[in-house]
Amino acid sequence: MAAWRLVLIVAHKDLRAELRTKEAINSSFSFALVILLLFSFAFDPTAEVTREISGGLLWIAFAFAGALILNRSFAREQPNDCLDALIAAPVPSAALFLGKALANWLLLLGVEAFCFPVFGIFYNIRWTRQFWPLLLVVVLGTWGFTLIGTMFSALTVNIRLREVMLPLLVYTVMTPCLLAAMQATSLLLAGEPLAGEAAVWLRFLIGFDVIFTSLSLILVETVLAG
Amino acid sequence: MIAVAVEDVWKFFGDYPALREISFTVEPGECLALLGRNGAGKTTLLRIIAGFSPAGRGQVRVFGRTARAVETRRLTGVLGHGIAVYDELSAIENLTLFGKLYGLADPERAAREWLERTGLERVAHGLVREFSRGMRQRLAIARAFLHDPKLLLFDEPFTSLDDRAIAVLQSVLRDGLLRGCTIVMSTHQLREAMELATHVALLNQGRMVHRCERPPEMLSDPGWLYARYGDL
Amino acid sequence: MRKNIIYVLAVVAAVLLVRNLEVILLRVPVDAEQGNVYRNLYFHVPSAFTSLLGSILAAVASIAYLVYKDLKYDALAVATVEVAMVMLTVTMVTGSIWARVTWGIWWTWDARLTSTFVGWLLSIGYLVLRTAIEEPTARARISAVYAIFASADVPIIWFSIEWFRTQHPAPVLRAGGYIDPAMKSALYWNVPAILLVGVILVLLRLRQEEMRRELDGLRRLAHTLS
Numbered sequence: 001m002a003a004w005r006l007v008l009i010v011a012h013k014d015l016r017a018e019l020r021t022k023e024a025i026n027s028s029f030s031f032a033l034v035i036l037l038l039f040s041f042a043f044d045p046t047a048e049v050t051r052e053i054s055g056g057l058l059w060i061a062f063a064f065a066g067a068l069i070l071n072r073s074f075a076r077e078q079p080n081d082c083l084d085a086l087i088a089a090p091v092p093s094a095a096l097f098l099g100k101a102l103a104n105w106l107l108l109l110g111v112e113a114f115c116f117p118v119f120g121i122f123y124n125i126r127w128t129r130q131f132w133p134l135l136l137v138v139v140l141g142t143w144g145f146t147l148i149g150t151m152f153s154a155l156t157v158n159i160r161l162r163e164v165m166l167p168l169l170v171y172t173v174m175t176p177c178l179l180a181a182m183q184a185t186s187l188l189l190a191g192e193p194l195a196g197e198a199a200v201w202l203r204f205l206i207g208f209d210v211i212f213t214s215l216s217l218i219l220v221e222t223v224l225a226g
Numbered sequence: 227m228i229a230v231a232v233e234d235v236w237k238f239f240g241d242y243p244a245l246r247e248i249s250f251t252v253e254p255g256e257c258l259a260l261l262g263r264n265g266a267g268k269t270t271l272l273r274i275i276a277g278f279s280p281a282g283r284g285q286v287r288v289f290g291r292t293a294r295a296v297e298t299r300r301l302t303g304v305l306g307h308g309i310a311v312y313d314e315l316s317a318i319e320n321l322t323l324f325g326k327l328y329g330l331a332d333p334e335r336a337a338r339e340w341l342e343r344t345g346l347e348r349v350a351h352g353l354v355r356e357f358s359r360g361m362r363q364r365l366a367i368a369r370a371f372l373h374d375p376k377l378l379l380f381d382e383p384f385t386s387l388d389d390r391a392i393a394v395l396q397s398v399l400r401d402g403l404l405r406g407c408t409i410v411m412s413t414h415q416l417r418e419a420m421e422l423a424t425h426v427a428l429l430n431q432g433r434m435v436h437r438c439e440r441p442p443e444m445l446s447d448p449g450w451l452y453a454r455y456g457d458l
Numbered sequence: 459m460r461k462n463i464i465y466v467l468a469v470v471a472a473v474l475l476v477r478n479l480e481v482i483l484l485r486v487p488v489d490a491e492q493g494n495v496y497r498n499l500y501f502h503v504p505s506a507f508t509s510l511l512g513s514i515l516a517a518v519a520s521i522a523y524l525v526y527k528d529l530k531y532d533a534l535a536v537a538t539v540e541v542a543m544v545m546l547t548v549t550m551v552t553g554s555i556w557a558r559v560t561w562g563i564w565w566t567w568d569a570r571l572t573s574t575f576v577g578w579l580l581s582i583g584y585l586v587l588r589t590a591i592e593e594p595t596a597r598a599r600i601s602a603v604y605a606i607f608a609s610a611d612v613p614i615i616w617f618s619i620e621w622f623r624t625q626h627p628a629p630v631l632r633a634g635g636y637i638d639p640a641m642k643s644a645l646y647w648n649v650p651a652i653l654l655v656g657v658i659l660v661l662l663r664l665r666q667e668e669m670r671r672e673l674d675g676l677r678r679l680a681h682t683l684s
Contacts, residue, residue, distance in 0.1 A: 009326050017314040020353075081308025085369065088276055089327040090299040107552065151607070155600055160588045168586060169604065172579045172610050176618040197625060199625050213611055219603050221525060223279055225294060226599045240594030241675030265682050282595075366597065431682050450637070 003095045010091070010099025011106070018107060024072040029111050032065035036115070036122060050123045052185050055186030058119060059178055063145060065115075066108045067167060070149030070214060073104050074157045083157065083224075093221040101150040101216075108142050125189060133194035134185065140205040141181030144212065151216045154223050180204035227290055229254045229377055229408035230275060237270055237432075244270050245432045248284070252425075254376075256400075257409040259440070261451060262429035268412035269381050271429070275410060276304045276379045288377060300328060301419045303375030305383055309366035313355035317346050317365050319370055320354060328373035333429035340368035344394050360388035369394050377408045384415035392418060416448030428455055464661050471658060474651040478644065486644045495559040500645055502552040504652035506574075507543040512542030512656060514578070517609035520602040529671060530664075532598035535605060536588060537663035541656050542558035543581040550574060573616045580608040594674055 039057050058067035077083035120127045152169050156162040230252040237245040245267045252258050260268045274281050277293035288298045311320045325333025339345045344364040413419040427437040436455045443450045482500045489496040516538040524530035554564050591597035
């Protein structure tokens with residue numbers, strides 16, 4: 001069977017399980033709201049200041065809130081040893097990984113789709129001025145984040161204290177991805193076109209995504225059945 | 227073709243050899259019961275045959291292929307300690323999911339068939355998390371048999387099953403043996419296992435200390451092998 | 459045999475260090491602008507260099523472990539990461555002290571400093587991850603995968619932060635220009651000395667890892683006998 005069909009089957013399974021309980025997505029979105037609230041205390045939310053740091057603010061909210069979703073991804077396989085059944089099935093590890101990453105990515109994009117308008121309202125930002133370039137940055141940045149998160153979630157699945165450790169591992173490795181996404185988002189929210197500096201950051205995002213997607217696909221078999 | 231060929235397999239946890247020079251073959255249609263106390267290496271050996279982790283040295287062939295080959299996995303059914311079904315999905319969704327992953331022609335039909343065989347057809351659309359322990363176990367059995375595997379790898383299959391699940395498992399295992407399935411299982415429940423086993427192997431501290439056809443004595447006295455081969 | 463090599467190297471390192479200390483503290487002239495504090499440069503640069511070499515070696519050892527599945531590569535990886543981490547700490551502390559005296563600040567988010575800090579966090583992540591995995595073979599495999607991710611990340615981190623800082627200038631730190639030949643020679647002499655200290659530490663750690671593995675094996679054996 002074509003590998004991409006297996007990817008979709010795995011992704012569909014994860015999405016269905018998550019959307020049935022909505023435990024991760026609900027807590028993730030609420031957490032994002034809390035972060036957006038807390039940031040309003042951290043600085044004076046006037047239009048100029050906000051615009052300048054909007055990218056950083058949004059991506060920190062995404063990164064923290066997203067961790068809740070990523071944490072669930074492999075944790076869901078834990079209680080009944082489901083991961084063993086998936087590994088034993090005739091599915092290439094890479095397809096398994098991509099399926100789970102795809103599901104996480106869609107869930108995260110869902111949370112982010114809600115965050116943008118809320119952010120726009122709370123902080124008086126017209127965030128749709130560069131809508132399509134912004135979408136591109138968000139999609140690529142979220143993929144980079146999802147990739148590292150899913151991979152490290154798989155890496156630490158059988159480790160004690162995994163929840164304690166994941167943030168340290170994930171956020172450090174993610175630094176360039178977050179940095180690029182923050183900068184590009186700030187520029188686009190300020191209404192600048194996707195050229196010059198923003199385009200360079202976009203290229204960083206693409207580079208990060210390409211390198212770590214390949215690395216993950218190469219190493220995931222070792223991680224799951226090494 | 228030989229169903230399972232294990233050649234001089236070693237497995238190390240750090241420097242400690244959890245398995246040492248294990249070699250044996252299982253012919254199609256045989257049912258091998260791996261005996262031995264906790265920590266003897268039964269689970270480790272089964273996990274290597276199932277392809278969950280590679281042997282440190284030596285090799286495992288399943289129907290002539292490596293344990294991790296996709297074709298091998300299609301022919302293998304694994305049932306471990308966990309039930310390996312998703313709590314958030316219904317019984318039929320679980321089985322259909324695995325049917326699809328195994329590339330069955332009609333996953334839905336296979337799922338329904340197995341729900342019937344395990345007596346779960348009435349709760350096909352119930353979520354697994356609402357199931358009783360026994361029902362979950364029967365669903366797990368259905369999941370392992372769904373794709374009509376030629377080799378069954380069971381880790382402690384009878385442990386903590388309820389009566390009905392044991393009955394179901396024994397009937398499907400017997401059925402499988404009749405159709406020429408090969409079974410390798412590790413077990414503590416000697417009585418149930420001995421009725422099925424055609425061969426037994428005794429592991430002690432990572433070594434296979436004895437392997438033979440199941441002696442008839444073991445039917446009435448399952449501890450016979452232990453009594454004869456070492457102070458285990 | 460190996461023990462003797464370590465002793466010999468230790469003697470060489472000690473002689474070299476004493477000689478260098480004498481030169482650094484008593485012979486080389488005081489820097490006209492920076493005063494005496496500049497002398498920690500003689501430790502700052504060699505330790506940075508040693509940590510860089512250590513990190514590269516760690517990445518290579520991690521790949522070698524995944525290829526050959528031999529635990530001696532894992533021991534090499536952890537030994538080099540630990541030593542690199544210590545050297546990086548020395549680099550940051552000496553740099554920080556120098557910065558406090560020269561600029562009046564302990565820290566600035568300049569490109570080089572930020573990248574160093576992220577690299578330091580990556581090595582901390584590696585070491586923390588290792589402590590959480592009990593079984594040596596699984597620990598070797600999982601930490602090797604993490605190490606590969608982390609080292610693939612380092613150049614991206616470096617370039618992205620460099621680019622970030624060119625766009626958002628921080629205080630310029632690089633002092634260029636003329637260097638007294640005596641100073642230069644003192645610096646060149648101390649690079650091998652510190653490198654040698656690093657090598658000795660790695661060798662000691664390797665021995666320790668070996669014994670630890672043996673001990674762990676014996677402990678596991680004892681468990682099966684009890």
